[in-house]
Amino acid sequence: MSTATKISGVGSGAALEARAKVMEMTQAAEDSVLRPNETGAFPHDLRAAIAARVARLNGDETLADHYAAHAGAMAPLADPSADGSAQGLAEVLHFVDKVAAQTASVSAGDVDDLRAAGVSDPDIVRLSELNAFLAYQVRLIAGLRLLAGDSA
Amino acid sequence: MTRVVRKFTRSVPVWRPRVVPVKLDEASAAQLEALQVTPSNTKVSDYVLTLAHDVESLKVRSPLFNAIMYDPGGLSRSERELGALAASMVNHCIYCAAVHADRHAKLEKSTEVTDALFLNGAEAELGPRDRAIFDFALKLSKAPPEIGAADMQALRDAGLDDTEILDLILSAALFGWANRLMHVLGDPVVETD
Numbered sequence: 001m002s003t004a005t006k007i008s009g010v011g012s013g014a015a016l017e018a019r020a021k022v023m024e025m026t027q028a029a030e031d032s033v034l035r036p037n038e039t040g041a042f043p044h045d046l047r048a049a050i051a052a053r054v055a056r057l058n059g060d061e062t063l064a065d066h067y068a069a070h071a072g073a074m075a076p077l078a079d080p081s082a083d084g085s086a087q088g089l090a091e092v093l094h095f096v097d098k099v100a101a102q103t104a105s106v107s108a109g110d111v112d113d114l115r116a117a118g119v120s121d122p123d124i125v126r127l128s129e130l131n132a133f134l135a136y137q138v139r140l141i142a143g144l145r146l147l148a149g150d151s152a
Numbered sequence: 153m154t155r156v157v158r159k160f161t162r163s164v165p166v167w168r169p170r171v172v173p174v175k176l177d178e179a180s181a182a183q184l185e186a187l188q189v190t191p192s193n194t195k196v197s198d199y200v201l202t203l204a205h206d207v208e209s210l211k212v213r214s215p216l217f218n219a220i221m222y223d224p225g226g227l228s229r230s231e232r233e234l235g236a237l238a239a240s241m242v243n244h245c246i247y248c249a250a251v252h253a254d255r256h257a258k259l260e261k262s263t264e265v266t267d268a269l270f271l272n273g274a275e276a277e278l279g280p281r282d283r284a285i286f287d288f289a290l291k292l293s294k295a296p297p298e299i300g301a302a303d304m305q306a307l308r309d310a311g312l313d314d315t316e317i318l319d320l321i322l323s324a325a326l327f328g329w330a331n332r333l334m335h336v337l338g339d340p341v342v343e344t345d
Contacts, residue, residue, distance in 0.1 A: 015314040025216040032208040059296035101295040104244035111170040121171035125205035132332035136325045142297045143321030
């Protein structure tokens, strides 16, 4: 079962059957950003914590809990009130939060700040892909819930 | 000289990366495979070369993108573009908005809808079906999403069936993703004299 169908509680119906391939590819995309072979500066537990944090910023506690369960020692970072300074991740989490929730106001300076904090260009792309995928998944799940008549 | 584009337009700007893209002659075998570079196809955009830094994601993202925007059945091509455009307007992705407004205008053989949206923003006067589609995609694109039962009912009242609604959810959500790459990792620029 895919994360989107599990978390939304919507696992069947003509629409999902028509788009079964898209749902399968969505799950493959999740695997590629949450559990990649090449992790760069972001190991799997940190990725899970960031995913939970982005879900929480978007008000999806069910999805947040799902990811936080895989965050291990990084679990405290799933709470958006944690600034990450204790883990040396203050700039990274600031960037994550801004890209997730104040997307329109992201500017070149935000990328420069991340570079100045020592994050490499490949890692900036990896971090953005993780964040961007979550933006998609959170909205897919929100839509699926409504489609099924569950406005919770 | 170049100038960063700050206003919505249907003229597609050049996308200038804020990070250094992968260099084709230094790309790994896995990167070349994901880029689908062959001796007869060596043209790869800076955008795709930038995303090649995360090759595992790039490899699954492109076919997913194409399936959501182009697979037959369900919501019309131009209405999927309208969902993409609404997301891009919320996230202020000038480049994405230009590409998808241009596609919408070409598919519809009319610039009426996109002219109105770029002139008057989300409050532009639209037909009832476009209005329901645009509003749903716009509210879904907010962070956190702001859709509710009334927005779903508006889609049903406008005549959308379940598959069309799922396609709208997917196309708008997909641009929540695409906008956070295009708008975050690069600038839309035009050449100036």
